[in-house]
Amino acid sequence: MRWSRTLITTLRDDPQEAEIPSHKLMVRAGLIRKLSGGLYTFMPLGLRALHKVARIVREEMDRAGAQEILMPALQPAELWERSGRLAAMGPGMFKLRDRAERLMALGPTHEEVVTELLGHEISSYRQLPCTVYQVQTKFRDEIRPRFGLMRSKEFIMKDAYSFDTSLEAADASYQAMYDAYVRIFARCGLLARAVEADTGDIGGKWSHEFMVLADSGEDGLVDCPACGYAANQERAERAAPAADAPACCPDREPVATPGVRTVDELATFFACPADRFIKTLVYLADGKPVAALVPGDRDLNEHKFKRLLGAKKLELADEATVQKVTGAPVGFAGPVGLAVPTYADPSLQGAADRITGANLADTHLRHVDLARDAAVTAFEDLVIVGPGDACPRCGQPLQLKRGIEVGHVFKLGTKYSEAFEAKYLNEKGQSELMVMGCYGIGVTRTLQAVVEQCHDADGIVWPVSVAPFAVTLLLLDPKDPAVCATVDALERDLQAAGIDVFVDDREERPGVKFKDADLIGCPIRVVVGAKGLAKGGVEVKLRTSKSADLIPPDQATDTIRTLIAGLTSAATR
RNA sequence: CGGGGCGUAGCGCAGCCUGGUAGCGCGUUUGCUUGGGGUGCAAAAGGUCUCGGGUUCAACUCCCGACGCCCCGACCA
Structure with missing residues (x-):
């Protein structure tokens, strides 16, 4: 190819639209051009690199025994009603109507379509296991498109779906994809790390994310240098330290704290460190109030709390609910006498002589002994794990890093096969649900992750495998x-x-x-x-x-x- | 959606506070020059100053409102 006959325009200056190195470089090198927020055109050079990534992905999928298909990007919304995800993903989906006024969606992912498909195509255990994949354009009405291709409204994803006869068989399919992912990212020249992850709205029991380590990454991940434990911060657990309880704790006692609501304000007011307080947060889990207790110097991990409760929707309670549940305005909630299910972080087990809200306006309680004065429903890991916390496996201090999520593998179980009655006949002629897994790679994001990891002051430093x-x-x-x-x-x-x-x-x-x-x-x-x-x-x-x-x-x-x-x-x- | 910033030539920016002829650098075109790490000189083209309203004799500039883009938080490949 000759430059003089190719549409390549490089820029001398960093584009004003870009913040992180990879985004600046991709625009400057003439790989991509923005049409509008979260929508990009691939220019000839960028498209070549994108095709290289896609080829590696296809080769490794084929090698792992997956079969390439291509499903429609445009899907009837009715499918999404059947899985119950029209509500769950609702605002994140691009929706439109055809001329018959039928509600359609531009596919943000394809679990529904593929389960519907395979449910019809598979009738016998002899056809299983079966893994299919596609390289497709996905559409998501992102709240905030960002960083060029990193988070865009339209992007290219490789998504694969496995169908098996049992959980054990599904584990093997999962492992095959996991191994393929390791090879894919290595071949792309990326330093990627598999971490335990939250499953989010897709559902399922277990998942791993593949993270490309980068300071500009949107995800926090914890990493144990001692034993290799690694997890997305959303899911990361810790070995909770024991609560230091004094030998004896005086009776609890109300203290007037007019207008003092936040832990920071309380620490100043009482002149004692933040960890002496018990933070009480009132949430609505699928509309029902619940309370979470964490040490005053820690933040609640909503993902973990949501999973613990098995809730579809979890949100911080509004002011009216807080008033109703605690009998006090926001800022004065406490566990003593609270009549809703109350979960506490294990680091509060045995906590005594602490300060909490009194469930009374402008009042806090001191000398609270959690076991003596309050009813805790259960002690469960609730806090956001940070650097220095103890590894849940080996107890050594954890490190916090940032990463770009380029791939995600899920064990889905039968969530979708149930919704779509995707069944097969086993050896005994009995009808059974197929056990599924799903596996995504953000192809366009992976390309940018390569640039993010492979560049210097002068420009991009492509690995041969994906260089245009x-x-x-x-x-x-x-x-x-x-x-x-x-x-x-x-x-x-x-x-x-x-x-x-x-x-x-x-x-x-x-x-x-x-x-x-x-x-x-x-x-x-x-x-x-x-x-x-x-x-x-x-x-x-x-x-x-x-x-x-x-x-x-x-x-x-x-x-x-x-x-x-x-x-x-x-x-x- | 909440908070912050920005919309002026293809790109990067100044001008706005204190209203009166729209500017700089890069790029583009032409000519000469130069020819191994973004040559030099000269000339030229290119602007509804995001849009709509208001104030004013007069608005890029002041006021109000939209829209767009970027950044920080909750979704996700």
Whole structure:
């Protein structure tokens, strides 16, 4: 491919729209262009890289025994009513009506469609296990599109779905996908980490997310350097420290605290540290009030609380509810005498001589002994785990990192097969529900994650596996026939050797071409110019190295082929 | 949806406070020049100053309202 005949426009300045390095670079290098918030066009160079990622994904899916299909992006909303997710995902879905006024949705994911499909196609255990996948455009009405391709309203996802006869068989399908994911991200040149994750609205018992470590990542993850435990912060647990209880605790006693509501204000008011307080939070779980107790210096993890309660919807109670439940305005809730189910973090087990709200306006209680003065329904892990907390497996201190979620594998169980009666006949001729798993990779997000992880001050540093081109060939003197002839021959040779090559044949000064080559970041740069030829060769340089090697033109293709082989094996370890 | 910021030439920005001729850099076009890390000179094209209302003799500038974009929090690949 020749630059002069390709739609590639690079930018000198960082675009105003972009904040993180990968987004800036993808726009500057001319890989993508924004149409509107969360909607991007892939330009020729970006599309090539995207296809490379998709190819790796397909190869590994096929290798893992999954079969590629393609389901409609446009789906009848009725399917979503059957699974009960029209309500759950409701506002996040793009909905529209056809001319018959039938409600349709642009698919944010395909569990419904695939379960409906396989429920009809599969009739016998002999057809199982079966895993299908597709590479599809998904639509989500994101609350806040962000960071270019990282969180967009339209994106490309590889989604796979496994169907099995039993939980054990489903475990094997899950493991096969997990292993494929490890290979996919390694082949993309990414440093990815599998972490335990929350299942969210998709449902199911267990899931792992694949995280690309990056400071700009949207997710927090905890990591135990000692034993390898890793989890999304949404799910992460900790070994709760024992509550330090004094030998004896005086009787509880009300204290007037007019207008003092927050833990910070209380700490100042009582002149004691935040962990001396018990924070009482009133929530509505599917409309029913419940209370959560955490130490004053900790925050409640709503994901964990929601899972514990098995609630479909969990939200902080409104003021009126708080008033009704506690008999006091917001800021004065406490566990003493509270008549709703009350869950406490295990670090409060045995907690005594603490300060809590008194369930009375402008009043707190001190010398509260939780066991003596309050009725706790259960002690369950509730706090957001942070750096320094004890690992739930080995007790060593945890670290907190940030990551980009590029893949997610779920064990779904029979949630969808029940809703769609996706059944098969077993060996005994009995009808049984298929056990499902689902597995997603954000293909467009993965591409940007590569850029986020692989760049330097000058531009992108593509791994060969996903680079738009393996080689960029700079034609420094377009008016010199000998230089042009050398470039033509080299381009032909490289193409014949199956190597992607991109020729910068523009009427530009050398400096411009060097800068753009660094920005676009193909792994190997070959410079052909009059000066080099006079010295007897073309210059071959890796994007990652500082200096170039002078290679005789007739040996260049072999040299490059060897370099690519080296880069490829280094990437796959 | 809550909080914050920004909308001026293709891109990056100044001008606005204190109303009166719309500017700079990059890019683009043409000519010359230069030719190994974003050459230099000259000329040129390119603007409903996001949109709508209001105040005023006069609005890019002041006021009100929309819309769009970006950032921080709750959803997710």
